[in-house]
Amino acid sequence: MDSEDSDKVQIGENKFVSKSILLSHLNTYNLYYKGGALQLRHREEEGEMIIEGLLNVFWGVRRPIRLQMEDEKEAGRPRPSLTSLTDQSKVFSEEKEEAGKYILEFLNSHVFTVYASYRNDCVCLVGFVTAHLAGEEQQDSTLSDRIARAKSDVGGRRISGRRLGIRRVRRNRCSFNGHFYNHKTAVFTPAFGSVTNVRVNSCMTTAQVMRVLLNKFKIENSPDEFSLYIVHTSGERHRLKPKDHPLALRVLRGPCEQVSKMFLMETDQVEEVTYDVAQYIKFELPVLQSFIAKLQEEEEREMQKLKKRYADMQRIIKKYMRSLADSTTR
Incomplete structure (x- = not known):
């Protein structure tokens, strides 16, 4: 009895298939996808045959799904303090003073020697520039005094980034087929028939495969809202039970997705279609x-x-x- 059980592979609740049949279908499956990423590997652990690899799943949802806005909370950027603002004002004041000296040296060495006839006008220009720079330095010193007084008044408290005009940059995360979403597009409906894939093994049940798929795209909807369906080109539609093993069933049904595909659909929106009914709906x-x-x-x-x-x-x-x-x- 034990030898008979070891020669079988479970594909669902109280459903088994022999290893030889599954291995034969697996060879056909890998031959179809030879050299591609969808080729599957198999191994044995304690006498149990395990198949693992990528499983294609097609989107068949009709209603919008909710996506998680951010993977994790971003660490807040360090906010500028009043001390840093005071240091910046001092640097700006020094830069303006150096620029004023350069202008004066340039005027003395060039303008006064070449254009002597306009010496009086140049002197007036130098006086104007000097007075203007002196006024700015006085304003800078006044600003520094005000900042120092404000610092003593608030007791070193930090000013929020919003008051300082600093905006945090939200990170966008790539989703379905290159779609970028953030807090403004956290509700999204994948294009019907678009394909994605998940890495699973033949021991994983339908419920486990759906959880892996939803976690891959950070979908906040409950897994109970969805089901996996095998849809044939004839129109036949069969829903997988929670205890079924999708990867093993995919191998047994063959690799060609022109014949049948595995869809993720809403449970309350889709009904199963038997073979007899599927003969007429086309x-x-x-x-x-x-x-x-x-x-x-x-x-x-x-x-x-x-x-x-x-x-x-x-x-x-x-x-x-x-x-x-x-x-x-x-």
């Missing part, structure tokens, strides 16, 4: 209407046959009852 509306008309005609014929049958039985029973009544009266 037809055009006039063809479906003709099918319905044929079914109604067939239903009417069967109803008439059934009514005639019961009418005949009723007539026979009544005839027999009359014969019994006549025999008793005699």
Whole structure:
């Protein structure tokens, strides 16, 4: 009994498949994706066969999903203190003083020697520049005194970055297919049919695979709102149970996504479609209407046959009852 169990691989709740069959499908799967990132690896641990690799999942949600705005709280940037502002004002004052000296030296060495006829005008210009610089230095010293007094009044408290005109830069994080989102776009609906992938193994259940997928994109919605579906090109749609193993089922159904795909959809928005129903949903509306008309005609014929049958039985029973009544009266 143990040897039989060791030769099987669980693919769902009370569902098993032999290792040889799964390995054969795995070889076909890897041959299809030869040299690609979707090739799968397999190994054995304590007699159990484990397949691992990337699983393609297609987005099929219709309603917006909520995304986490930030992965973690950013450390606040150091805010400038009043002391740093005072030091900056001193630096600006020194730079202005050096610039004024340079202008005076330039005027004395060039303007006065070359344009002697305009000496008086130049002297006036030098006086104006000197007076202007002296006024700015006085304003700077006054500003420094005010800042020092304000520093003593507030007792060294820090001024908020908003009052100083400093804005924090919010980091944008890349999401679905290069979509960037932040606090303004924290609600997002992936394009229907767009594909993503997650790294899983054949031991992971449907619930575990969905949690990995939602955590990959920091989706705040509850995993209970979604389900994994296998959708065929014929229109057949089958929902995976919570205890199913999606990667093993994907291998067994084959690698070609033109035949079937695995979708993430809302549980309350999607219904399963059986194979019998899927045979008809691909037809055009006039063809479906003709099918319905044929079914109604067939239903009417069967109803008439059934009514005639019961009418005949009723007539026979009544005839027999009359014969019994006549025999008793005699």
